Amino acid sequence: MRCFILAALLIATPAFAANEAGKYQSVLGDCEGCHGRNLAGGVALATPFGKLVTPNITPDVATGIGTWSQEDFRKAMKQGMGKGGKPLYPAMPYVNYALMPDADVAALWTYIRTVKPVRNSVDVNQLKFPFNLRFLMRGWNLLFFKPAPFANDASKNAAWNRGEYLVEGPAHCGACHSPRNFFGADKGGLSGASLQGWWAPDLTGDGRAGLGAWSNDELVQYLQTGRNAHSLASGPMAEAVENSTSRMTDSDLNAIAVYLKDLPPGPGNGGGATGAEAQMQAGARIYQVSCAACHGGDGKGSAIFPPLAGNPIVTQSSPETLARVVLAGAKGAATVKSPTGPAMPSFAWRWNDEQVAAVLTYIRNNWRNVAPAVSADTVTKIRTSLHSAS
Amino acid sequence: MHTDARSLSRRRLLASVAAVPILAATADFFSASGRSISGQVPWSPFAGAPPRPVNPLGWYFFTPGEAAAVEAIVDRLIPADHLTPGGKDCGCAVFIDRQLAGSFGQANSLYTKAPFAVGLPIQGYQGDLTPAGRYRLGLRALADYTHGAYKKDFVQLSPAEQDAVLNGLDTGKIVLKLKPGFSTREFFELVLQNTMEGFFADPLYGGNRGMASWKMLGFPGARYDYRDHIDKHNVRYPRDPVSIYGEA
Structure with missing residues (x-):
């Protein structure tokens, strides 16, 4: 009996290891990010070309990729071609996955085959005309997709x-x-x-x-x-x-x-706010009343609340994320090593667009932060698009 | 007799025990069941229950005559001086009006049915009138009194005369024609109490305009982080107050 268990372990271990290796490939590729925790798809991606809903990639025969072969999967990952030569939309990052060695894609396939099949039928292509014409992606691929295996740079470690x-x-x-x-x-x-x-x-x-x-x-x-x-x-x-x-x-x-x-500096954020004294003064007052309690008068935050001084989210060229976080609120990441996931409350009810613009301009140009001023018009546009999206 | 009482109580006990599951089943007795949350605290965008400031314009409960009288009263109870504007300019009458138009005025949180026994002073008002009803009755009686004594409305009296009338209401020298169980002094106390509430409550409710009373006291209002000042003893807090709505 003991020998039997030992033998079973010996047989099982390589399969287990291969599966774990494939699972790690799914972590690297963040499959769950778009296809959902159970990989059954149905996650809507709002692209500038319309809505694309991610497909079911569980081994379900009727609605997933249960009928695919390993080669079908390899072509989807590395050439952007689905089963039967159907071109995928590049929201599926096959342009990136093309760099993966075949062995890693094979390991990922092994893992994907072991995932629990989920019956979930997805209407993937909800793009606007003419982007809903899938064959156009063949032309796109000709223009923008130059698949090549990853090449090491010998001058780097x-x-x-x-x-x-x-x-x-x-x-x-x-x-x-x-x-x-x-x-x-x-x-x-x-x-x-x-x-x-x-x-x-x-x-x-x-x-x-x-x-x-x-x-x-x-x-x-x-x-x-x-x-x-x-x-x-x-x-x-x-x-x-x-x-x-x-x-x-x-x-x-x-x-x-x-x-x-090691990446060289990019084009930068466009420099600091000039001639924004009125916004800075109004923003300072709003900050003192509504922000300082958590983020601190010195903008340094605390163990829970993120700092605003020196925080790149604050100083991007576009205030899109920053304005969104202030208007709609936001939920921080919760991980095993940092499980709290603190949240930012919504201030949309409390401040008008001019006030939001003022406080954003203030935090973007205080405590040695340097970033362009934010206009009330920009905040209006962001507020409108957030409301129409939610 | 003792035996009867005991057997009765036992029967009642048994009946009430039997009623529990019936109650549970029929009246959604346990409808407020718990919700279990695991993993992360739930979060959704634009969440919040923003406070709703009262509309500062117009009168919701008072007639124009009543409003003029109450504005004159609150302006004598809290006269304008070097510390704050007067009660009228601080919005105390607006505060009282909105309260009387709302659930306070209707005594929604109180038992208001008979019997109407005369209670001890410590028990407060025990009659059948709601606060709104007491204001209506009291202000009419006040108008009757000033017309009898001065042939004028309260608002038309000189400040000294107004003070004399209010002092009379407070001390019992003046007795208004009210109702049994609702004394003149009780009416005065009600108005004084509500005036103070309007003066010190958050501006959201119509009074304490410009947070005048909080600035006078050095009360910081709805601020919630004092880490920079917690160790500074006997030093006046330097920042202006903040209202619930975030005005500063």
């Missing part, structure tokens, strides 16, 4: 190369953080971009808006816990931290930090 692979490959950071061209293709650079009503911040070495002031350890801490001495992840980044980066290995997180910290 192993951690840097691993970091570049993760950032540009499976972790697809640029899908949110890089500016896009007219056709929605990633222009690269990780200098920040707007999506789904949030501004994904600048990840370059810029000292004002980027990660210039962060140490490698602080960057690792942020990705692992959702917060560090500078900032607190909320919105889509909180999800990315909870589903993906907090579950990555220390060495992979360190590699990402090494690579990101």
